[in-house]
Amino acid sequence: MEAIPPGALTRDLSTLLNLFDFEESAVDWMTKMAYEYVASGAADELTLRWNRQALDAIRLNPTVLTDVSQLDTSVSLFGTRLSHPILIAPTAYHRLMHPEGELATVRGAGAASALYVVSSFTTTPLAEIAQRATQPLWFQLYVRDDRAFTQNLIQEAEALGYRALCITVDTPTPGVRNREHRSHFKLPDDVRTPHMGGPLVEKKPLTWKDIEWIQSFAKTPVLLKGILNPDDAERAVESGVSGIIVSNHGGRNLDTVPATIDALPRITERVDQRMPILLDGGIRRGTDVLKAIALGASAVLVGKPICFGLACGGAEGVAKVLQILQHELELAMALTGRATLAGIDRSVIWQ
Ligand SMILES: Cc1cc2nc3c(=O)[nH]c(=O)nc-3n(C[C@H](O)[C@H](O)[C@H](O)COP(=O)(O)O)c2cc1C
Numbered sequence: 001m002e003a004i005p006p007g008a009l010t011r012d013l014s015t016l017l018n019l020f021d022f023e024e025s026a027v028d029w030m031t032k033m034a035y036e037y038v039a040s041g042a043a044d045e046l047t048l049r050w051n052r053q054a055l056d057a058i059r060l061n062p063t064v065l066t067d068v069s070q071l072d073t074s075v076s077l078f079g080t081r082l083s084h085p086i087l088i089a090p091t092a093y094h095r096l097m098h099p100e101g102e103l104a105t106v107r108g109a110g111a112a113s114a115l116y117v118v119s120s121f122t123t124t125p126l127a128e129i130a131q132r133a134t135q136p137l138w139f140q141l142y143v144r145d146d147r148a149f150t151q152n153l154i155q156e157a158e159a160l161g162y163r164a165l166c167i168t169v170d171t172p173t174p175g176v177r178n179r180e181h182r183s184h185f186k187l188p189d190d191v192r193t194p195h196m197g198g199p200l201v202e203k204k205p206l207t208w209k210d211i212e213w214i215q216s217f218a219k220t221p222v223l224l225k226g227i228l229n230p231d232d233a234e235r236a237v238e239s240g241v242s243g244i245i246v247s248n249h250g251g252r253n254l255d256t257v258p259a260t261i262d263a264l265p266r267i268t269e270r271v272d273q274r275m276p277i278l279l280d281g282g283i284r285r286g287t288d289v290l291k292a293i294a295l296g297a298s299a300v301l302v303g304k305p306i307c308f309g310l311a312c313g314g315a316e317g318v319a320k321v322l323q324i325l326q327h328e329l330e331l332a333m334a335l336t337g338r339a340t341l342a343g344i345d346r347s348v349i350w351q
């Protein structure tokens, strides 16, 4: 690994005003390999681009002269009250982005009152992250061929206080990652993944039977991460899971699947309030959060911007990314005349 640049922990973030600024600046603070790993999408990166383009293409229909003097961005998810609906998506290998890795991320989450979904490919033990958490944690699970190992891992996370389990279901194999390969991605020897052992090269298929099996012993709510197809959403309801995350893995797995915000309305319609729906993919502006909520999401997750915030400024960078997004959401609510998240319905979308 190239050396972490001097002053990495003390750089000035005051000129970074939005999430795009963080991405632009992160290039200077990350190794080329780490930057390419985070920023790239699968194959021709069409889905990666569509995630953004589809959000940009949605226009808003504000209501004027409503009382927005008291804004309330809070939301309840599975019995936990959150002060805002912006969660940290699970992303692997935080020590590739900053020497403090996930310990910086969890401090940033605390400073910004954000729920943090920790990746199976964390480079810091789950226990150490939990010790420093001041906000709720969830655990993202990659199911390994060794099912006994998987069961132990789930039980370990639950015992440590992780409050929900997000099973990633869209990655029977990673996608075509040309940019990652071109930059010769390899984890440096001193960056380890204490809960995953080696890379994901599973042979035993993950199926609905496994989801039933996990639910037979899981004590925390189970969510499926990576649903795009309304039929799968229906099946998820039938399988009794607590929620789903509409996700195309940030455009990193199967190229040319739709933008998540385009997939959301059909899924919302099919689920018909039977369980909460979360969404990730391309959320960069407060207006994006508002659009996702208007189309049926209870909350959103952000992936790449957290990695860039971490690279630019450790815990402070993570916190700032989240605080900017939170503040922009409040502005979007005030300017569309919506004082609460419940008030953000489809009528806020220009039809
Ligand atoms: C660098 C990176 C690593 C990721 N690692 C994981 C992971 O370990 N597990 C997982 O379920 N999703 C992973 N994802 C996908 C994210 O959880 C999320 O679905 C996606 O990044 C959201 O899109 P966004 O980056 O446009 O916000 C990763 C994404 C990135 C960018």
Ligand SMILES: CC(C)CC(=O)C(=O)O
Residues within 6 Å of the ligand: 092, 121, 171, 174, 200, 249, 252
């Ligand atoms: C280790 C990888 C499978 C993590 C991941 O989900 C990703 O890079 O998108």
